[in-house]
Amino acid sequence: MSTHIAGRKSGLVWATHITVAALVIIWxxxxxxxxxxxxxxxxQISESGWWKSFSSVEQAYRGRVDTVAVTRDGDLWVVEASIxxxxxxxxxxxxxxxxxxxxxxxxxxxxxxDAGTTAxxxxxxxxxxxxxxxxxxxxxxxxEGRGARVxxxxxxxxxxxxxxxxxxxxxxxxxxxxxxxxxxxxxxxIIPILMAAFAAYALAWMDFxxxxxxxxxxxxxxxxxxxLALVPMLQLHNAVGIGQSFLGIWLAHAAFGQPLxxxxxxxxxxxxxxxxxxxxxxxxxxxxQIFIKIIxxxxxxxxxxxxxxxxxxxxxxxxxxxxxxxxSDEAKVMTVKIADDLLGSRGGDWxxxxxxxxVSIAVPLAVFFxxxxxxxxxxxxxxxx
Amino acid sequence: MNPALQxxxxxxxxxxxxxxxFYLSNQFLDRVxxxxxxxxxxxxxxxxxxxxxxxxLFPTAFALGLYLLYPVVGSFIRSLYNRSGDEFIGLGNYxxxxxxxxxxxAFMNNVLWALVVPAASTILGLIIAQxxxxxxxxxxxxSIIFMPMAISFVGASLIWKFVYAIDxxxxxxxxxxxxxxxxxxxxLQLPFWNNIFLMVILIWVQTGFAMxxxxxxxxxxxxxxIEASILDGANPFQIFLKIQVPQITxxxxxxxxxxxxxxxxxxxxVYAMTGGNFDTQILPxxxxxxxxxxxxxxxxxxxxxxxxxTPVMISNIAQARKELR
Numbered sequence: 001m002s003t004h005i006a007g008r009k010s011g012l013v014w015a016t017h018i019t020v021a022a023l024v025i026i027w028x029x030x031x032x033x034x035x036x037x038x039x040x041x042x043x044q045i046s047e048s049g050w051w052k053s054f055s056s057v058e059q060a061y062r063g064r065v066d067t068v069a070v071t072r073d074g075d076l077w078v079v080e081a082s083i084x085x086x087x088x089x090x091x092x093x094x095x096x097x098x099x100x101x102x103x104x105x106x107x108x109x110x111x112x113x114d115a116g117t118t119a120x121x122x123x124x125x126x127x128x129x130x131x132x133x134x135x136x137x138x139x140x141x142x143x144e145g146r147g148a149r150v151x152x153x154x155x156x157x158x159x160x161x162x163x164x165x166x167x168x169x170x171x172x173x174x175x176x177x178x179x180x181x182x183x184x185x186x187x188x189x190i191i192p193i194l195m196a197a198f199a200a201y202a203l204a205w206m207d208f209x210x211x212x213x214x215x216x217x218x219x220x221x222x223x224x225x226x227x228l229a230l231v232p233m234l235q236l237h238n239a240v241g242i243g244q245s246f247l248g249i250w251l252a253h254a255a256f257g258q259p260l261x262x263x264x265x266x267x268x269x270x271x272x273x274x275x276x277x278x279x280x281x282x283x284x285x286x287x288x289q290i291f292i293k294i295i296x297x298x299x300x301x302x303x304x305x306x307x308x309x310x311x312x313x314x315x316x317x318x319x320x321x322x323x324x325x326x327x328s329d330e331a332k333v334m335t336v337k338i339a340d341d342l343l344g345s346r347g348g349d350w351x352x353x354x355x356x357x358x359v360s361i362a363v364p365l366a367v368f369f370x371x372x373x374x375x376x377x378x379x380x381x382x383x384x385x
Numbered sequence: 386m387n388p389a390l391q392x393x394x395x396x397x398x399x400x401x402x403x404x405x406x407f408y409l410s411n412q413f414l415d416r417v418x419x420x421x422x423x424x425x426x427x428x429x430x431x432x433x434x435x436x437x438x439x440x441x442l443f444p445t446a447f448a449l450g451l452y453l454l455y456p457v458v459g460s461f462i463r464s465l466y467n468r469s470g471d472e473f474i475g476l477g478n479y480x481x482x483x484x485x486x487x488x489x490x491a492f493m494n495n496v497l498w499a500l501v502v503p504a505a506s507t508i509l510g511l512i513i514a515q516x517x518x519x520x521x522x523x524x525x526x527x528s529i530i531f532m533p534m535a536i537s538f539v540g541a542s543l544i545w546k547f548v549y550a551i552d553x554x555x556x557x558x559x560x561x562x563x564x565x566x567x568x569x570x571x572x573l574q575l576p577f578w579n580n581i582f583l584m585v586i587l588i589w590v591q592t593g594f595a596m597x598x599x600x601x602x603x604x605x606x607x608x609x610x611i612e613a614s615i616l617d618g619a620n621p622f623q624i625f626l627k628i629q630v631p632q633i634t635x636x637x638x639x640x641x642x643x644x645x646x647x648x649x650x651x652x653x654x655v656y657a658m659t660g661g662n663f664d665t666q667i668l669p670x671x672x673x674x675x676x677x678x679x680x681x682x683x684x685x686x687x688x689x690x691x692x693x694x695t696p697v698m699i700s701n702i703a704q705a706r707k708e709l710r
Contacts, residue, residue, distance in 0.1 A: 012621060013519075013520075016516050016519055016520055017520055019516055020513070020516050020517055020520060020523070020526050021526075023513060023526070023530065024526050024529050024530065027529055027530050027532075027533070027589065028529055029557070030544045030545055030547060030548050030557075030589075031532075031533075031536075031544055033544070033547045033548070033557070034543070034544045034547055037547060037555075045554070045555070046552075046554060047554065048554055049553070049554045049555065049557075049560050050547075050555075051557075051560070179388075179389055180388065182389070182392075183388045183389050183391075183392040184392075186392060186396065187392050187395040187396045187399060190396055190399070190400060191395070191396070191399040191400065191403070194399075194400060194403040194404070195403060195444045195445050195448065196445055198403075198407055198441045198442075198444070198445070199441060199442045199444070199445035199446070201441060202437075202438040202439075202441035202442050203442070206434075206437065206438040206441070208435060208438040208439075211438070212706065212709050214442065214446070215705060215709060216702045216705055216706055216709075217449070218449075219701050219702050219704075219705040220698050220699075220701065220702045221449055221453050221454075222701070223646045223694050223697055223698045223701065224453050224457070224691065224694070224698070225649065225650050225669075225687065225690045225691055225694055226650065227650065227669060227672055227686070227687040227690055227691075228453075228456045228457055228460045228684075228687045228688070228690075228691055229452055229453060229456040229460075230456075230676060230683070230687070231456075231459075231460060231463055231676070231680045231683055231684050231687070232455065232456040232459030232460055232463060232684075233452060233456055233459075235459075235463075236451075236459075246388050246391060246392065246395075247391075247395070250392075250395055250399075251452075252452065254399075254448065255448035255449065255451065255452030255453065256452060256453070258445050258448050258449050258453075259449065259453070262445060286411065286415070287411075287437055287441075288407065288408065288411045291441075312534075312535055315537070316536070316537030316538065316539075316540070317537075318537070318538065318539055318652075318653045318656070318657075319652060319653070319673075322673070322676075323676065331388075335537050335539045335540075335653075338539050338540075338543065338657075339539045339542075339653070339656060339657045343543075343657060350547070350550075350555055353543060353546070354543070354547065356543075357539075357540050357543035357544065360537065360539070360540055361535070361536045361537065361540040364535040364536065364537070365532070365535050365536070367535065368532065368534070368535030369528075369532075372528065372531070375534075376597055379594065379597055379598060380597070380598065380601050
């Protein structure tokens with residue numbers, strides 16, 4: 001288009017690149033935060049922001065002075081050992097080494113003294129800790145029982161783990177919710193397509209009184225708020241014995257998807273070449289045959305587009321699932337699970353929250369990125385002609 | 386029965402049932418009711434072809450009638466009854482709604498949402514559509530900005546919790562404040578501004594939609610109009626604002642109204658982020674407070690949402706009828 005103009009004004013080109021880059025970063029950063037957080041260790045999440053997750057984290061640890069390696073030096077009892085071999089600590093430093101920046105003798109000030117200095121810690125005891133974790137502890141009296149408490153600050157290397165995914169997928173019924181979401185989504189995507197395809201064919205290629213009225217009605221129903229249907233349809237479901245159940249939500253999704261499905265498919269079908277359909281009619285094909293053998297295969301892009309819409313919509317839905325599915329834990333879909341359970345009870349467990357959210361958005365994102373072409377085509381068929 | 390198995394069966398029964406219905410009903414029409422042979426062959430063909438469209442339409446029409454048309458009436462009637470549904474109270478639910486402060490807050494917030502979200506999404510989408518058209522990696526940028534469309538509102542809310550969290554090791558906003566030496570704040574409790582922070586989530590989701598459609602519209606503009614303005618010495622901003630935008634006002638309107646309608650119906654974000662607390666209630670989330678507790682009030686709120694949507698609906702229908710002619 002007007003690129004050659006912009007080409008002359010290279011300042012404007014740079015401004016364009018920078019603006020778009022800034023927008024892309026703004027759009028992407030929240031999602032990246034979620035993804036990174038879902039792989040982080042629980043302790044690290046509370047110690048540093050995810051944007052710092054690729055550098056080490058300074059964290060406080062506590063251990064005890066060793067009680068085995070006690071030696072005498074004059075009138076002092078001395079312990080010389082490495083803090084990283086202490087059993088309370090060694091789990092966090094599996095290779096037995098780390099970098100201590102500070103130490104202390106109370107939980108309130110775990111980093112009171114810098115590494116390498118000697119601290120008087122009362123009762124005639126002193127403690128010297130080096131940055132490599134080796135320490136020298138002296139005491140005027142013989143150490144008895146458990147060793148003295150030692151606190152220290154050490155840098156922990158960045159740690160990424162699948163632990164959150166394990167927790168989410170094996171406990172908390174999130175695995176169940178994932179299956180439930182699939183169970184709701186697949187029938188609720190496939191069934192309405194077929195119903196709508198027949199109706200769209202009639203509205204596109206059959207001439208009858210009331211056609212204009214039906215089209216106008218479909219257009220009108222596109223914007224009807226689903227909130228209206230909740231109370232009366234739940235009552236009706238209860239009255240006929242469907243109640244709150246998977247069958248109920250399939251019926252509801254199939255019906256609520258009809259206006260958009262018919263609208264999209266009709267817009268597409270009406271653009272199919274008239275000659276093919278008329279010559280088939282001249283050859284004696286019935287409407288049913290024309291529909292099955294010509295229209296349906298030719299409409300594949302529109303069918304795919306609607307299928308993606310309906311899939312995303314049913315997968316991501318919270319409203320219909322809250323109303324038409326039972327509220328018991330066995331029937332919860334992921335959106336309900338996250339919104340009602342995790343955000344409430346696990347409000348502070350950011351790793352679990354991030355992981356649950358990522359599990360729930362992974363499938364739609366995969367569908368989105370692999371079938372984006374059809375989605376865009378469908379959007380365009382629905383809005384611009 | 387295992388729900389997954391039940392689902393599989395539903396697919397088979399649903400799809401098979403659909404085909405069986407269409408096939409058998411057409412056969413019945415052509416073979417039994419109005420066979421295209423015998424003394425009245427041509428009259429029968431005519432009659433059959435007058436009925437056939439309705440065979441094709443029936444499942445959809447039935448579903449629409451039951452799940453979308455009947456509820457308009459059903460909800461309205463229910464909204465005239467009290468909480469338990471046994472006593473007719475006329476417009477009682479509506480008057481008590483209008484008298485309640487929380488309803489007025491929800492209504493005003495909804496107005497704000499319906500003004501801010503479509504405007505911001507459409508304008509941002511338009512600007513991004515124009516900018517990405519001009520650069521080589523524009524399609525990648527578009528794909529990323531379009532991505533939130535695939536994410537549920539619940540998922541989007543959670544994603545943004547990681548931006549808004551009060552803990553400066555979690556929330557980006559408070560991390561920036563911390564870096565600048567300011568005390569952390571809970572942005573979801575800031576009066577008035579918390580609404581804007583919630584809207585940002587929906588804008589983040591909807592901008593991609595606006596961008597995709599407006600980008601196609603921009604590409605559909607005849608090249609000559611742009612070339613002529615270049616020859617006349619117009620600068621890129623003038624070309625954009627005075628040549629391109631005026632030619633796609635129709636599409637801009639469609640995008641704007643589509644997002645407005647959506648904005649009036651989305652309850653998930655408020656529900657997941659604040660639960661309607663701190664004066665962030667909007668009508669759809671307000672309705673869900675009454676759902677299962679007071680169906681009279683719940684349906685009254687639903688009818689009010691419907692009333693707000695009606696003007697758009699009428700204009701859409703009028704537009705569709707114009708295109709049909």
